[in-house]
Structure formats: C-alpha cells, structure tokens
Amino acid sequence: MKVLFIDIVHPILQERLTKAGYICIDGTKLSKEECEKEIIDMSGVVIRSRFRMEASFLSQAKYLKFIARSGAGMENIDVDYCQKNNIALYNAPEGNRNAVGEHALGMLLSLFNRLHLADREVKNGKWDREGNRGIELDGKTVGIIGYGNNGSAFAKKLRGFDVEILAYDKYKSGFGNEFVKESTLEELFQSCDVVSFHIPQNEETIYFANDDFFASFAKNIYLINLSRGKVVKTSALVHSLKNGKVIGACLDVLEYEKSSFESFFEQEMNEDFKYILNSEKTLLSPHVGGWTVESYFKLSDVLADKILPHPQ
Numbered sequence: 594m595k596v597l598f599i600d601i602v603h604p605i606l607q608e609r610l611t612k613a614g615y616i617c618i619d620g621t622k623l624s625k626e627e628c629e630k631e632i633i634d635m636s637g638v639v640i641r642s643r644f645r646m647e648a649s650f651l652s653q654a655k656y657l658k659f660i661a662r663s664g665a666g667m668e669n670i671d672v673d674y675c676q677k678n679n680i681a682l683y684n685a686p687e688g689n690r691n692a693v694g695e696h697a698l699g700m701l702l703s704l705f706n707r708l709h710l711a712d713r714e715v716k717n718g719k720w721d722r723e724g725n726r727g728i729e730l731d732g733k734t735v736g737i738i739g740y741g742n743n744g745s746a747f748a749k750k751l752r753g754f755d756v757e758i759l760a761y762d763k764y765k766s767g768f769g770n771e772f773v774k775e776s777t778l779e780e781l782f783q784s785c786d787v788v789s790f791h792i793p794q795n796e797e798t799i800y801f802a803n804d805d806f807f808a809s810f811a812k813n814i815y816l817i818n819l820s821r822g823k824v825v826k827t828s829a830l831v832h833s834l835k836n837g838k839v840i841g842a843c844l845d846v847l848e849y850e851k852s853s854f855e856s857f858f859e860q861e862m863n864e865d866f867k868y869i870l871n872s873e874k875t876l877l878s879p880h881v882g883g884w885t886v887e888s889y890f891k892l893s894d895v896l897a898d899k900i901l902p903h904p905q
Contacts, residue, residue, distance in 0.1 A: 594658075597631055599623075600641035602663040606893035613901055629653045637661065637900070640669075648674040659683060661900060663892045665743065665883070666821060668794045683899045686742035688892035689883030694746030696882040697789055697819050700843035704815065704876045705730060731755040736776070736785035738801075739820065740765055743883075744791035748773050759784060763797075782809040787817065794821035802826060807833040815841050819882040822846040831865045834874050841874045845882040 595616045598607065607617045618635070620628050625644050632638065632654040639661045640646065646660060648671045657680050660670060665686035675682055703709055706727035714721055733756050737744045740762040748758050752772050759776040760768070769775035781788065788810075792798050802816070802825040816839050818825050827848045833839040849866055851857060857879075862870070869875050883892075 594636040595634060596637035596639060597628065597635045598639045599628055600639065600643050600663065602639060602641065602896075603889050603893035605890060606639065606661075606663075606897050609894075609897040609901065625650070632657070639663065639896070642669055644669075646670040651675070651678075651680070659900065659903075661896045663688075663896060665689065666793050668821070681903070683896055685892045685895040685899075688895040689885070689888035690742040690746040692883045692885040692888040693743040693791070693819050694748075694750040695885075696845065696878070697747045697817055697843070698750045700819075700845070700876055700878065701787065701789075701815070701817060702730065704841050704843050709876055710873055733757075733786040734759060734784045735787045735789065736761065736781035737773075738762075738778075738781070738788065738790050739792035740768055740773075741791065743819065744789075745773075747789060747791065757784075783811050785810065785814055786812055787815045789817035790820040790824050792820050792824060794823055799823045800826040800829075802829065804829045804832065807838050810838065813838055813840050815839070815843070817843040819843075819845045822848040822850045827865045827869060831868045834868075834872060839874075841876070842869075843876045844869070845878045846880050847877075850880065 595618060596610060597618045597620045599620045601621050611617055618631060620631055623631065628644065629650060634656060635654055636656050637659045638657065641663050644650065646669060651657065651671065651674055659681040660675065661683040662670065663685060665684055667682060667684055670682065672682065707725045711725040714725070731754055735751060735756050735758050737748055737758065737760040740760040744760060744762070748760060751758055758773045759781055760773050761776050761778050761781055762768070766775065790802070792801070800823065807829055816825070816830070825848065830839060830842060834842065847869070849860065851860070870877070
C-alpha cells in the first residue's frame with residue numbers, strides 16, 4: 594500500500610507505517626499538479642493544510658482508502674465526496690488538545706495581566722506599574738463553546754483556579770461533572786465573563802460570533818478563539834471592542850488567514866484587520882495553539898494508531 598505525504602509531519606508516522614509494510618512517498622516538495630499525478634495509484638494521503646482535498650483532486654486517486662490529517666479540523670477536505678467513495682478520514686485532535694488548553698490559558702493570563710504590553714514597555718525604558726495593574730481570573734465565570742477534545746482540555750487547565758466553568762455543545766450532552774456545568778447558550782449569555790471557542794469551521798459555525806452574539810451577553814466579556822478564524826466575524830468583534838462589550842480578545846486564529854500562512858501579510862489589510870493588529874485590547878498568536886514540540890510528535894503518533902489497525 595502506497596501513502597503520499599503531501600505535508601511535512603513528524604517522522605514517527607512514516608517510521609511506523611514503513612515498519613508495518615507501507616510504502617511512503619515524499620510529496621512535500623511537489624506542486625499540486627505533480628501530486629495529482631502521484632496520487633493516481635496511492636492508497637493513502639497524509640496532509641496538513643497545503644492543498645484543499647476537493648473532489649476534482651481526489652477523483653484522480655482510483656485506489657484511495659484513507660486521508661490522514663495531522664490536526665483536528667477537516668474543513669479542507671471534501672467530506673461528502675469521501676463518504677460517497679468510502680474513503681476513511683482520520684484526524685488527530687487527541688494529539689494537540691493539551692497544547693491548545695495550555696495556550697488558551699496562557700493567552701488569557703497574559704491578557705489579564707497585560708504581560709504582552711508590560712514586557713514591551715519595560716524593554717523600551719518605561720516603568721509603569723499603575724498602568725499595568727492586572728485583574729485576577731479567580732471568581733470569574735468562563736464559558737466554553739464546543740466541548741470536544743480542545744474544549745475539555747481547556748476546562749481541565751482551569752481546574753486550578755476558583756472559576757465557574759460553563760460549557761455548551763450543540764451535539765453533546767451528559768458531560769457535566771464537579772468542575773464543569775453543562776449549559777445552554779442562553780446561560781452563557783447571562784453569566785459569562787470569559788468566552789472561549791473550541792468548535793470546527795462549517796456552514797453552521799462560520800461567523801457564529803457576530804453582532805447579535807456579542808450583544809446577547811449581559812456582562813462585558815473577554816473573548817478567546819483558538820478554533821478557526823471565520824468563527825468570529827472581525828467587523829463585529831471590532832465594533833464590540835470599540836463599544837466596550839468585548840473588553841479584550843485572545844486570538845490564535847484570524848478570519849483573514851490563507852491556506853498558505855507564510856503569505857498572510859501579503860494581502861490588503863482593511864480597517865478592521867488593522868484595528869485588530871494594532872489594538873492594545875487584542876493578544877495575537879500565529880495559529881500555534883496546538884503547535885508545540887510535544888504535539889508535533891503526538892499528532893503523527895495518534896494518526897499511526899488510527900491507520901494501522903485497518904488491514905492494507
């Protein structure tokens with residue numbers, strides 16, 4: 594069985610597949626057109642985000658049995674086509690959930706304590722203690738939207754703080770425990786000080802956080818988004834930051850992301866984009882919430898665990 598590696602992943606996946614008798618082909622330097630030719634006789638494909646796996650591309654692969662994505666989201670794959678053609682889909686949210694949970698907590702604490710701003714000021718010779726007075730997480734109510742691998746990992750990281758955790762998941766129930774209260778979206782609107790997104794991008798979730806969403810909160814809130822950029826409508830967030838409904842935002846992902854992250858800043862920046870980049874109310878990171886040394890290994894190891902039990 595041949596497997597085409599379109600993106601670079603941790604070598605443990607290739608090592609384990611090769612040991613099990615798979616033939617692994619390096620396609621990481623090939624263009625999409627070259628990959629289309631290679632994929633013709635492949636049984637498996639390993640990807641991250643370099644190319645979209647749309648029907649026109651996948652139809653070239655007559656023997657394809659699986660696509661393995663090193664990551665959680667599947668929005669760059671034509672899932673309907675794969676289901677119709679019995680192509681198994683493997684992802685690895687278990688591999689980076691701990692990294693996402695830690696990153697979300699780290700961003701929130703940094704925003705609360707103005708660490709990103711204080712660091713810059715001190716290095717520039719400014720010693721402003723009062724201007725960098727922080728606020729404490731203890732006593733706050735944190736709402737988690739989406740209680741899968743990443744949402745539950747963030748909740749686990751919050752257990753050491755004296756916070757109330759409310760979690761809403763449209764497709765799950767029965768997950769409440771002594772640390773987390775299973776809640777409705779309306780309960781989050783009424784009670785939350787902090788709201789964190791951990792949901793996939795699909796037709797239901799694009800621009801989930803719009804003007805109506807922000808206006809629904811009884812309190813002014815802090816926002817965290819480590820899911821997908823298009824879950825939050827930037828213009829609505831900017832409006833809410835300006836009117837004070839959103840006090841601050843931790844954003845690991847942005848609406849304006851491209852599939853090729855390296856060309857992110859080559860695009861024209863509209864006024865909302867400029868505001869997000871320059872505001873002291875926002876804390877940004879370059880889509881690295883699940884991007885740790887440890888998760889790099891675990892993502893590939895988890896994929897191997899999922900692929901190998903199935904006969905070639």
